[in-house]
Amino acid sequence: MLIVRELSKKFGGINAVDDLSFNVKKGTIHSIIGPNGAGKTTLVNMITGIYKVTRGEIYLQKGDLADLPPNNDDIKDMIHGIRENITNMPMHKLVHKGVCRTFQHLEICENLTVLENIMLSFNRFMSKNIFLSSIRSKKITENEQKYEYEAIKYLKIFNLEEIIYRKAGSLSYGVLKKIEIIRALSTKPRLILFDEPMAGLNPKETAGVSQIIKEIAKDGLSVILVEHDMKMVMQVSDEVTVVNFGRKLANGTPLEIANNEDVIKAYLGTKYVKN
Numbered sequence: 637m638l639i640v641r642e643l644s645k646k647f648g649g650i651n652a653v654d655d656l657s658f659n660v661k662k663g664t665i666h667s668i669i670g671p672n673g674a675g676k677t678t679l680v681n682m683i684t685g686i687y688k689v690t691r692g693e694i695y696l697q698k699g700d701l702a703d704l705p706p707n708n709d710d711i712k713d714m715i716h717g718i719r720e721n722i723t724n725m726p727m728h729k730l731v732h733k734g735v736c737r738t739f740q741h742l743e744i745c746e747n748l749t750v751l752e753n754i755m756l757s758f759n760r761f762m763s764k765n766i767f768l769s770s771i772r773s774k775k776i777t778e779n780e781q782k783y784e785y786e787a788i789k790y791l792k793i794f795n796l797e798e799i800i801y802r803k804a805g806s807l808s809y810g811v812l813k814k815i816e817i818i819r820a821l822s823t824k825p826r827l828i829l830f831d832e833p834m835a836g837l838n839p840k841e842t843a844g845v846s847q848i849i850k851e852i853a854k855d856g857l858s859v860i861l862v863e864h865d866m867k868m869v870m871q872v873s874d875e876v877t878v879v880n881f882g883r884k885l886a887n888g889t890p891l892e893i894a895n896n897e898d899v900i901k902a903y904l905g906t907k908y909v910k911n
């Protein structure tokens with residue numbers, strides 16, 4: 637689904653990401669782990685076009701026609717060739733290619749309802765033509781309806797339909813995290829990136845979000861997961877890439893990573909034991 641090739645990012649003298657290469661297979665959960673400051677968020681920011689890369693390339697597998705988001709106008713592009721160079725492509729374009737993400741910090745308006753919050757991000761992600769959106773053309777409205785339908789579908793799947801019209805400010809942090817994930821899912825992505833979705837959640841909420849991530853990968857979606865919660869990483873991942881000082885330290889199945897001496901020394905501290 638995604639090829640990251642020899643990717644680097646420099647901030648002044650710091651090599652935040654240094655010659656990093658890995659592939660994400662379609663329909664898998666691919667975790668990125670490593671110590672604080674290892675370069676994980678920088679990597680996600682490059683893949684999602686927030687940071688310009690210093691060097692290297694990122695390729696995305698092209699979608700089937702059936703995968704196309706409702707208002708995608710790049711059909712010709714999608715049919716020719718199987719891969720597309722998405723290096724430095726901005727987020728609003730990536731959404732149309734089926735790439736979406738959640739952020740480490742919540743971006744929620746407390747005095748809007750859950751549905752309004754979700755629709756707000758629709759406008760931010762999807763309405764690339766300001767003139768069209770300002771006159772609320774039929775096309776935009778139709779797309780909004782499709783997006784709202786997706787949002788409500790996921791709210792139901794996650795047993796959150798009762799809070800659709802509740803003000804976001806009255807909800808717990810755990811529920812808001814789920815809403816953020818639904819918001820990303822509603823854009824119908826093929827690849828979704830999570831940057832520490834478990835941060836600040838209690839064990840019960842962690843289990844809930846973990847379940848959601850497993851479910852979405854079952855639907856054929858590919859997931860990149862940056863996470864410090866090793867229990868979760870070991871349970872849900874198909875493949876794990878370990879980053880240390882911006883470089884790839886190891887790559888493998890969760891079991892291989894858990895037993896890798898270099899990874900234990902640099903990050904895990906002790907052997908991860910399944911319980």
Ligand SMILES: Nc1ncnc2c1ncn2[C@@H]1O[C@H](COP(=O)(O)OP(=O)(O)OP(=O)(O)O)[C@@H](O)[C@H]1O
Nearest residue numbers: 647650651652670671672673674675676677678679
């Ligand atoms: N915008 C920036 N400007 C300057 N330096 C930055 C910037 N963003 C990240 N860095 C530096 O790049 C390095 C990698 O940071 P990054 O946030 O990617 O690490 P991380 O692996 O996500 O860490 P954590 O697990 O704590 O979230 C750090 O040394 C950080 O200080």
Ligand SMILES: [Mg+2]
Nearest residue numbers: 676677678740
């Ligand atoms: Mg980070």
